[in-house]
Amino acid sequence: MLHLPALIIDLTLILGAAAAVTLIFKRLKQPVVLGYIIAGLIIGPSFNLFPTILETDSIKIWADIGVIFLLFGLGLEFSFKRLIKVGGVAIVTALTEVTLTMGVGFGLGRLLGWNTIDSLFLGGILAIASTTIIIRAFDELGVKNQKFASVVTGVLVIEDLVAVLLMVMLSTVAVSKTFAGGEMIMSVLKLAFFLVLWFVSGIFFLPTLLQKLRLLLNDETLLIVSLALCFLMVALATYVGFSPALGAFIMGSILAETTKAERIEHLLKSVKNLFGAIFFISVGMLIDPQMMVQYALPIFAATLVLLFAKPLFVVFGATLAGQPLRIAMQSGMSLSQIGEFSFIIAALGLSLNVTSSFLYPIAVAVSVITTFTTPYMIRLSEPVYKTIEGRLPQNIKNLLAKYSLGTQNISEVSDWKKVLRFYLINVIVFSVIIVFIIILSTKYLEPLFSGYEWSRVITVMVSLAVLAPFLWALAFRRTQRQAYANVWINPARRRPLIMLLFSRVLLAVFYIGFLFHRLFSPKIALMGVVVASIILLILSRRIKAFYGQIELRFLTNYHARETETDSKVIPTPWDTHITSFVLSPQSPYIGKTLFEARLREDFGINIAAIERGDLLINIPNRFEHLYPHDNLMVIGTDEQLNKFNKHLDDSVNETPTVDIKKHVALHQFTVGSRSPLISKSIRISKIRERSKGLVVGIERNGQRLLNPESDMLFEEDDKVWIVGNEKRIQILLKELAD
Known part of the structure; x- marks a missing residue:
């Protein structure tokens, strides 16, 4: 009789339990993630009524793979462009909420008598909300097209990035066992260095690679190639000292900028769901009911922080960012839970052997409780707002309204700020590229020529040939020409502008000296810097042309995914916002002009644009007809948009962000x-x-x-x-x- 390996028997249990709970929780209209955790508890070592997993170590490896797939999928949904577009409201709200929640979580841990590391990890666990649970709750409650949903979505994007940064910082603190400021700063700078390097190189090479291979990329090969890239970045991230999850997230965010992003995300979905289920089941397997009873007080206290303190911090941050009280409260009560990133942070502490064994089950228990409460918190946000709003003094209401309106004023960025912004971006990006090439050439290229008499000279010549376009860009590249001209006209700004331009040239010369210093004595290095600088100046015209080709390739790849339907989050007055509705062929408005449809008169809404196939009609006039499948960009309040939605036979593409054309x-x-x-x-x-x-x-x-x-x-x-x-x-x- 054939013998089945224990791992296959374990997978049978896992997938069988996952299938059962999926059906049950779908029937009960509860988050499936919660069902996976409960399934893990049932087949785990703490529950003996059903068969138990035999090889827990193997399952943990599968769970680690599940984390990689989860973070890869989050990266595909993230994208750095989306980070730029979320706007100041989401940034201020997220940073305020995360900072205050981490502080309260850390204080709670210390109050409970925990050590510093446990308390710090508790703060990180409580600070990050669950994107999966919130988006699913929005779908089930039908609030995706309300204004607060766009704020929450933006906050979740920022929180994803903050979670990645937290993983690096917590790892540094955990390993050093101290709050050494120097080590933390170095870790953050190291992370920033590699983020810039990976993003720039990824955007330059990957879209081009995928474009050249497009005839060979059917669904199967595209999935294999994307997974190979994912695990390659996982290996690179681990090699330079970061977590595998960070590498997966970075590769996902790079591929999110390519034209294949949606297709990769679609192909990955089934694989991600499979390994994600294994991960969440493994989370449930670690639950010890006796430990949960023993630590009922910390679980209860942490749950109170999420249900009361964290929403309050979000309200404070959103109000500080200029959102009306209603939007702030709806946003705050939507972010009152923890999820996948919290599990990953808790698992990080266990894998580093720096946190106590009780912290992970506490995180799971709090997540289970707050997952159940999330839909109710979202539903209660409107009644709670009305209650508080009815009891606020009129002068406080007027003050909040005035502040909200004042913060929404859109002021034009000054030319000096444009110049400074370009200076910082230019210096940071090209410094990272230049330093990386110098380290690469002196550490790996020079040993290749070690058998030759002129090995160091050859290394310098090859390195300078590669560095030349980036040194030119660092010293002389200029894109904001009109802004530079306007600043130059102002005598008060002329001297600082000259200093900025001169500093860029000096920095380029410094990097040439850095290269020579790593290979030669100081005297020879000084002579080499002078000679190399003169040669580069003589060849500057050719170097400029070559750099132009490099930049054109990068910008082409960077904007490849952008179409006229790219979204842009823009502020809207008071309680209004913009969303989109697609007219079905059965809509009562088909064939009518906007004047005949009387949308403004009946619903109080305005049509900002109409997308009709490849045609975009901005601010259509009253005589514009409506046709089947027209995508209407509509501006109005939540009440007006909901009223309009009810009068449509079919509406799709309602998004929590603003699907408005970039112009x-x-x-x-x-x-x-x-x-x-x-x-x-x-x-x-x-x-x-x-x-x-x-x-x-x-x-x-x-x-x-x-x-x-x-x-x-x-x-x-x-x-x-x-x-x-x-x-x-x-x-x-x-x-x-x-």
């Missing part, structure tokens, strides 16, 4: 005392014609008027909100300022 923007300006708009109506001022835009709101004497009539006259100090073509609006605002 459509919303701006706010104040009518000054000398403005030519004073005493003119919206129609007579011809704002629509001049800006290709639409006035969607006016605030006057504290009164907010959404969708003002075209015969309304402008008055001094009116705050006007206008949506339309970004460039045309900028021109209009400049004309009004003049």
